């Protein structure tokens with residue numbers, strides 16, 4: 001066990017890293033206190049450098065869906081590391097990984113592996129712009145798609161919970177073609193729109209399920225004007241079930257992005273679509289995107305070992321565990337007289353105090369994000385976020401009910 005305390009390390013860290021961390025949400029600024037500096041982790045537990053053990057509900061914000069130091073993943077990574085850590089040349093595991101992912105997600109025929117969700121989302125946007133020859137993109141307030149310039153506007157996740165009203169360093173030009181719409185309302189689109197990007201379950205503002213029919217209506221609205229629909233499945237992908245959100249809600253986007261789970265705890269992202277759409281990517285087409293560490297041999301070893309274990313049985317077990325936790329939380333908070341909602345979709349769940357439903361127009365007018373509107377749209381995301389549907393039975397932790405009105409494949413049956 002290291003000799004330092006959490007407080008010692010935090011003080012030293014603050015001298016050499018902004019806020020003492022390598023990603024803002026880890027700084028504890030929104031919750032107060034000193035971050036725990038992890039010494040080791042196994043299964044559901046992490047131990048800090050002081051030897052204190054915690055039940056880890058964070059699990060690296062999603063990637064460690066099977067718990068920490070999963071023996072199969074650890075073995076796969078160890079063996080892979082012994083054979084070299086990066087080649088700058090293709091490997092068989094990249095092929096296996098892409099085949100496995102495409103076999104699970106209906107409509108996903110081709111993909112590119114990258115190194116993070118941010119990279120996946122920004123590449124997917126470039127792909128959509130290149131393939132459509134259009135510039136404007138639509139995103140939803142409170143959805144988070146990584147930290148690339150044109151997607152940060154009105155973001156959820158750390159953008160919202162750090163209380164930032166905007167992002168310095170993002171020039172107006174970078175967001176001039178980004179249009180922000182309220183989540184769960186179908187915006188009026190026109191032929192200038194390249195792509196509508198959405199978190200199919202808005203997990204970055206709590207767990208906000210799509211309103212009934214929302215995703216299907218978005219699909220139809222995009223089709224009407226020839227815009228692409230992008231599902232950011234960095235959180236929902238290979239998490240809601242084998243086929244992610246597009247299977248769960250039975251709505252197929254044109255472009256997907258993935259991350260988190262597919263890396264088994266190593267840095268991986270991916271974006272993809274049909275062969276026709278992906279033909280726009282270099283060297284087949286004119287949309288350039290590349291990466292020194294893309295398809296990294298350790299990351300693909302971890303990802304394959306992860307996906308191999310994510311069977312229907314595993315998803316059923318995960319969901320049963322999340323249901324138990326959600327029910328337990330509701331009971332405990334209820335008994336204590338504390339109003340809390342615990343929205344859940346499959347194994348994705350969150351808990352927060354109920355907030356009033358924001359007043360929203362039926363056909364939101366699209367407006368580009370500019371210097372003058374950026375801070376108000378960001379403020380909107382922090383004031384009303386997390387945007388929880390009214391605490392109805394459904395949102396307050398009933399059995400996992402996908403809320404799209406279109407027919408949905410059943411969740412994996414327990415075997």
Ligand code: PMP
Pocket residue numbers: 061116117118119121144145146147157199204232233234235259260269
């Ligand atoms: N999209 C979504 C939906 C996410 O939740 C995140 C990260 N929380 C990202 C993109 C960015 O992924 P990364 O942090 O790996 O860059």
